[in-house]
Amino acid sequence: MYLTFTNAAKERISKLITPNTTIVLDLDDGVGPFSDLATCAFDVAFNLILCQTSDLSADFNETIDSDFGPVYIKDYTTSQLEPNLKLDVDRYLRYSLSSDAGILDPSVTLRNLQTTTQA
Numbered sequence: 001m002y003l004t005f006t007n008a009a010k011e012r013i014s015k016l017i018t019p020n021t022t023i024v025l026d027l028d029d030g031v032g033p034f035s036d037l038a039t040c041a042f043d044v045a046f047n048l049i050l051c052q053t054s055d056l057s058a059d060f061n062e063t064i065d066s067d068f069g070p071v072y073i074k075d076y077t078t079s080q081l082e083p084n085l086k087l088d089v090d091r092y093l094r095y096s097l098s099s100d101a102g103i104l105d106p107s108v109t110l111r112n113l114q115t116t117t118q119a
Contacts, residue, residue: 001078001082002065002066003025003066003071003085004066004067005066005067006086008088009087009088009089009095012089013110016114017068021068021114022050022052022053022072023048023050023071024056024072025046025071025097026048026049026060026074027044027046027080034111046105046109047108048087048109050110050113050114052114056072060072061074061075062078080104081099081104082101084100094106094107095108095109
């Protein structure tokens with residue numbers, strides 16, 4: 001499984017990436033520190049989280065490769081994902097997650113939870 005960031009997505013996200021950034025693709029299912037309480041909807045919702053490794057819980061026990069290096073996921077979310085993933089930005093600056101099969105989530109939320117320290 002591989003997550004490709006389009007040029008538009010790379011341009012926006014690369015400004016936030018540091019050598020200490022950990023990237024997480026979180027299925028918003030109520031499990032883990034980044035997920036809201038799950039609802040009874042049939043919608044599949046993902047969040048792209050930028051954080052530190054210390055912010056991860058044991059729920060994020062698998063990685064997939066990407067243009068920015070490893071992306072942490074919950075192992076059971078692979079059933080919601082496809083081999084060739086793509087994160088893009090539309091003309092309204094919304095992130096979308098798709099695959100060869102089509103759009104998986106048309107409105108992925110980017111959450112930058114990194115703490116910054118100033119010297």
